[in-house]
Amino acid sequence: MRTNVRQMNPINQTKGQKISQxxxxxxxxxxxxxxxxxxxxxxxxxxxxxxDLEKTLKKKISELSPSDIEVIKPMLKPEEAKYFNLI
Structure with missing residues (x-):
């Protein structure tokens, strides 16, 4: 019997991990x-x-820590940030 277990990337497991600029x-x-x-x-x-791009972006955003999202927010246009529920 197979189980579908998602393994997290160790980089994303660290709380407050900052992504590179x-x-x-x-x-x-x-x-x-x-x-x-x-x-x-x-x-x-x-x-x-x-x-496909929208699905990919939503997946990437879901894998980011709250501090990573805070790094990205200032770079976003308001309309697009709202579209992806980032504001």
Whole structure:
């Protein structure tokens, strides 16, 4: 019988772990670039790209510690931060 146990990355297990500035900037850049109206597109390739990016970003955000999120917040545009429930 297989169990589906998710193993956490040891880096993310440390409470208050700070991500690197470079990593924070990359995440913020991707969040700021997000097309929040992609669901209205009738181009399936366009829709799939943005849908996949949104899922990836939400997964990455869920793995961040609260202190990591605080590092990223100042780099975000208000609309995009609200879209990802970061403010």
């Amino acid at each position: 470079q990593r924070a900037e990359k995440i913020a850049r991707n969040i700021n670039a997000m097309d929040m109206d992609y669901q209205r597109s009738d181009d399936m390739n366009y829709w799939k790209f943005w849908s």
